[in-house]
Structures are given as C-alpha cells and as structure tokens.
Amino acid sequence: MSSVSVEPFVSALNESEYHLREMAREGKKIIGYFCTYTPVELIHAAGFLPVRVMGGVGEVNDAYSLAPNFICPPLLLSLEKALKGEYEYLSGIVQGYTCDVVCGMVNIWEENIGGEIYHTIPLPYNDNPASREFFRSCISELSHKMESIGGTITEDSLTESLDLYAGIRKIVLGLYDKLSAGLLPLSAADLFHVIRAGFVMSPEAYFDMLKLLQNEVENAEIPGRRGIPVLVSGSLVEDPRAFTILEEVGGRVVSDDLCTGFRNFYPPDGEGDDAVGRLIDRYMKRFPCPSRIRAKERAPLLIELVKHSGAKGVLFLFEKFCTPHLADYPILRQELIKENIPGIVVETEETGIMEGQLRTRLQGFIEMLES
C-alpha cells in the first residue's frame, strides 16, 4: 500500500501564476472565466487555455475604487489582483451569464483591465429544442469571436476537447464516489486543492496528474475515515479552512454542492449528433447553480445528493452578498426540514472565515447531529 500525496496539485496551484505568465509570453492565449457555466471545451478547442479567475483570500483596497463593498468577496478580490497586474497573462474574459455581479464585473474588467476578447454568453434558461438552437447560435457567435483573435475550431478539435474534459470530470467524480463511501484517503481540504489546481492548469497536464492520483488512491490503504458526515453547499470556496475546521471538530465532508466542487463536474459529458450538440447537452443538464434555476427544482437534487452521500446535515457556506444562494436558502431550508436534514449557514468575507467563531458554531452543529 502506498500513500497519497496532493503535493503536485498544491505546487501547481502555487506556481500557476509563473507558469501562466511563461505560457502567455511564449504566445499561448489564455482566456479567463469566472463561472463554470463557461464552455471551457470551446475555448480549449480554439487552441487557447481557459483559466478560472479566482480571488483567493486577502484584503481589498484598490478594487473599492471601481466597485462597491456590497458584492461578493471573490469578485472583489479577483479585481484587486487584476489591478495589481496578477492577471496580466490573460487575453480577456469569456463568461457564461450567471449572476448580475459577474456580468457587471466582466464590464468593469473590459473597461479597466483590458485584453483582446471580452464576451458574455446569454445562456438560455429553458431546455427545449428552440432554446438549444438559440444556444447553438450563441456558440457560433463566440466561435467567430475566438477565430477573430487567431483561434481555430473544428469538429475534431472540439471533439478532442470534449473527450479530454469528460475524462477529467469522470476521474474527479470517481473521487467523489470514494469520498461519500468513506474510501478516499484525502481530507476535504486535500480534495479542494486537487480540484482548484484544475482551474489554472492546462487540461492535458491536469488529466495526467489526475490519472496518477487515481492510481495512488486505488492502491492506498482504505482510510476508515471517521466523523459525522456533512455535505457542504454554496457557491465557490476560496478558503479550505472551513473544511479543515469541520473535520477537526468531528465532522467529515462526504459530498458538496459547490461550483468549486461537484457542480463543476456533473455530468461529465453530454450527448449530441455533433460536437456542439454534445457541448450544449452537457451545459443544459448541469447540476444547477441557483442563478440558473428555481430553489424548488434544486431542493430535490440537493436532498438526493445528501441521501446518496450519507450526509447527516448540510453546511451552507455562502459568500457574503451572494444573491442567488441567499435568495434560495429559506426555501431549501424548508425542504430540508421536511426531510429531517439539519443545516447551518456560514457566510465568508474577503479575509475568509473567522476561525474561532466558526469552530464554536460547527462544534455545536456536529454535536447536534450526533445527538
């Protein structure tokens, strides 16, 4: 039996800015995106590298000169980084329309950060033949835009990209299966690093690293992880300390409903008569973000995820001021109560979480779940 290390992923994350700058210097176009509703396969198929723009944890100063303080911390922090030149390697932003703040932030970036491509895709909300046809037109519009800056998209290149990303998603979903079953020899914070690295690496290199990790996991000693099983639901998580604290106080993350987690990977692939059809099919069937769907439709999916993973309760980890999640929460809570699934809400700010307070609250939550 061998041990499992996520060190390569942590290193890739830590060194990503350097590598991305190098790639850009060598002529590779790197396209940023905020939300996972952005069709990264299309960007990759054009010969560009899609990289998720993240804010991390820190202090906001300069960004307040362009944006109010009542928007979510990740977008403020990413603007802060951009104003400090940390995203200089980007050639622009392509974004699937999800929330108003991201839409506004793309506009602010276009105005103040610059780049040769800025594009927001008006994703349809309904799934029917007409909306899929419209989606196809939007994909065509974006393809033309990317071709205008030197990209080339063919049926073959898109198929290859779809295969690659599907392969990545399948491996990660396999890790999630093990996580739920208590058979993953990684902590929730480890898995967080593994997933996060994928946002800033070339998918080819990431896929290779994941295959190695998958192999290590298969051959590792079954950990027999203990703790009260908990599912984490929210938007994106920038600070893994919440996971660590949860596990330190006797909890165990068994699944999530996060866009830096399960939501980004499920389903791994779509079906269609051609590559664009396959792409569209996957994005229409995405495990939904609350910006795209009603709470009444999300609730059964969340409950199913809770039951499938064996979670005894839900930790709602919200970024402060995140309207889609905050607006859905009361309805989700009502539906969870009907199923006797307890929940707790924690909001995170720019500087991440307040450790002492969070520890006390999570301790209480875990004790309540135990009793």
Add this chain to the structure above:
Amino acid sequence: MEKTRKSKKRLKAAKELNRLVVDYYLECNEAKAVGRPVGWMPPMNGAIEIFYAMDLQPVFPENWSPVCAAFGLTPQNFEITDGLGYSRDLCGYLRNITGYVHGEMNDERIPLGGLPEPDILLSPGGGCIPVMKIFHILERRFPEAKVFYADLPQVAMEKIQRHHIDYAVSEMHRLIEFLTEVTGRELDYDRLKEVVKLSDQACALWDEIMSYRRFVPAPFSAAEIGIMFVMVTRQGTQEAVDFLTAVRDEVQEKAESGTGVIEEEKIRLFWDNIPLWYNMGLFNYFEKMGGVVVAETYSAAWSLRLDPQNPVEALAMKSLISYPLVSCVSVEKRKEMVLKACREYSIDGAILHRNKSCVPITLGQMDIKKALEVELGVPSVIIDADHMDDQNFSVAQFETRVDAFMEMLLEKKGHEW
C-alpha cells in the same frame, strides 16, 4: 430633512397621476372580481402590451414596492421577510414583495385595496437575479397560478444580434400560445397593432416630455418622475397617451414661458440609479441651494420606438432593450448614455446613488464618475443609500455630502451660497 418624505410636486398633472394610480389598482382588483385573468409580471417588457391586447390584467409586483414605500408599509413587509429567513443583504424589492405576499395582502389597512392574487405568473428567465428570485418565491406562494417560464437573452443592448431577436420573438409567440391556452382568449393581431401603436405614441411623448427638460430653467424636476408610472403599468393604452399628452402640453408651456421649478435655477443636476422610493422629497432638498435634478438614468428606459406593423418583433425588441438597460448593459454604453444626457441637459453635477439594493446599476458607476470628470469636467458625488430600505440611508451623511457638493458647484459657477 426627515428620513422618509414625499416629494413636493408642482405639475398640475401630478393630481391626475394620483387618480391614475388609484384607478389602476382599482382596475386590478375589479379584474379579479369579474373574472378577468390577472397576471403578475416583471416591468419593462413586451408582455404588457400583449396583456392589454388580450384584455387581461397586468400587475407589476416590482411597481408595488414604491407604493409600499410611499405608504410606509415597507418596514412591516421587511419584518415578515426577515422572519422567513431571508437575508437583509438581498434586494429591497425582493424583501418587500416577499413580505407583502406572505402577510395580509388584502387587509383593509392596505392602501388601494392591495394586489389581487395572480391567476398567471410570467416568471422571467432573464433580467436581474433578484427579479427572477422574486418570481420563484411567488410561484411557491401562489401554487394555483399558471406559470409561464419565460426566457430572454441577457445581452447588452449594443450587442443584440439577429439570433437574439429571433429567440426573443419565438418566446413572444410561445407566450401568446400559453395565454391563449390558459385563458381561452385569442389574440387579435389587429388589436395588438393598435396597442403597440399606442405604446409607441407613449414612448414618443415620453421622449418629447424629457426633451423639454433641456430648457433652462427646466420645467420640471426628478421630484415629478412618478409620471413614469404610466410607462410601467399603462403602456399600450389610450389612457397613457392622454395623460402624457397633457403632461407634454403643460411642460411645453412651462418651458417656453421660462417657468422653472424654482425661482432661480442655479445648478442643474443628474441622478444616477433608482430613486429612494421612501424619500422622494430628497429631490427637493437641492432646491434650497438653487439645485434642480433635471435628468436621470432611469427615464431612458422608455426612450425607444416600436413598429406597429411588426408588433411581435417590436415587443421582443422592447423586452431585449428595456430591462437589460438596468441589468446587463455594458459600462461603455452606460457611460455613453450618461455623458450624452449630461451634454444635452447642460448638467453641472451628477449624483451617483450607490444603491445597496441594486448591484447591476451600481457596478460601473465609478467608471462613469471618472468619465464625467475627465471627458466633461462634470463633478459628481456618491450617495450611499438603498432604494427600498431606509435603514441603509443616513440623512446626516446625505446632507453633509450634498451640502459640500452643492457649495463646490455653486462656487465653480460663480454663485454665492
């Protein structure tokens, strides 16, 4: 100044507007009583005209929020919403209407009879997130209502292409089919052409009315902006055209005779973002120092034209243009619009309402501020507030900032203060 205050209105049309507001809400409740289907919908889209053409009753929960603010109902609605577990960081429209529909909606203490319960909900896929979430909440609150799941491309107005229009048109046709099915009423396309023609006339009158504000002194200020009520609720009706014609005549007469809002108009101001509905009197605050708010961002929402010969596409375009004007318009376009208004209306200074309840409009304001200063030399001041929640508005802070700003503008123009 009080924290909540009604505006002082000077147009004769203001009295007529009060009657129109009362009549509209009476009509809404009568519709329910006589069995005319009532549909709740977001404002600023082309479904309004279709409703009037099919003799259905449109109701606008978003527009009800300013009414609640004016009548002081907002705090109790917020309290109910808080009790349901909704965050105070959510948009005030969402918090107000959620509380209202979960309270005593038609209690005798509710002014204007309250809103009639909906038979139909036009639940938007598009617009801003809070408006979508409002309708998700309404769907749950009114499970008997028939729901139309609308879909509208969220695209900046200057980026609209043929495929966006085609999809919006197909959605309009789907809406017409849905309404026919759930109400049993057929749409008469000749009637729709007439309604769209009236709507177009209202837009033309709106532009004309606004154009008289270019006169110095301005014939009316933002304190009278309640006239947009007819653009929100009555577009496509003769009533709106008649009212706007009367407003146009009155405003024209005032402009041409040089009758201003105050005796000596010294400073001409621009207001960005939604007004403070609970304190429309704030627009009169500037008057003591000779300031008049002569233009605002919001009024541009109805500056469009509709082709009656092609009514469905005209309404699809209206939907594509109107709401995105506040929810997904580019900074570039907003700058262009604000700068154009500031040039045309001879603006001396701009007030930028940093609105906690409306992030889409607030984002990009700092770029507008910079452009005003660099390109036009127009100074601006940021006011931190909220269009619905007076808890997020400090009178003292407002007065301090505005007084200093006005003093600076007066000095700049060589006036004494």
